[in-house]
Amino acid sequence: MMQVLSSEKEGVLVGKVDAKALDASNVKAFKDAIKPLLTQGAKLVLDLSRVEFIDSSGLGALVSCLRQAHADGGEIKLSGLSKPARALFELVRMHRVFEVFNNSDEAVLSYSS
Secondary structure (H helix, E strand, C coil), X not given: CCEEEEEEECCEEEEEXXXXXXXXXXXXXXXXXXXXXXXXXXXXXXXXXXXXXXXHHHHHHHHHHHHHHHHCCCEEEEECCCHHHHHHHHHCCHHHCCEEECCHHHHHHHHHC
């Protein structure tokens, strides 16, 4: 069961992904869990600090959510990537697609600047 625990901070939604992996086995559940957060003009920070492993289908799901957010005038920023996930992001240049922050506080602050 994939959960995204959401809270609001300074008008920004923070969604903490409560899973060890984001891969082929749970991307559908991830998209279903995130759908309610992708409202019109949403400012969203995805906290991935619990996620230790992301595969190509996980990356695809993140990009798909980002496209949906952009289509509705919103934005998604990422925070708390583990070392292996950050290495993967840099390897496939995903850090140029998503803004990536060390923690959710930094990501939330970036919306106001």
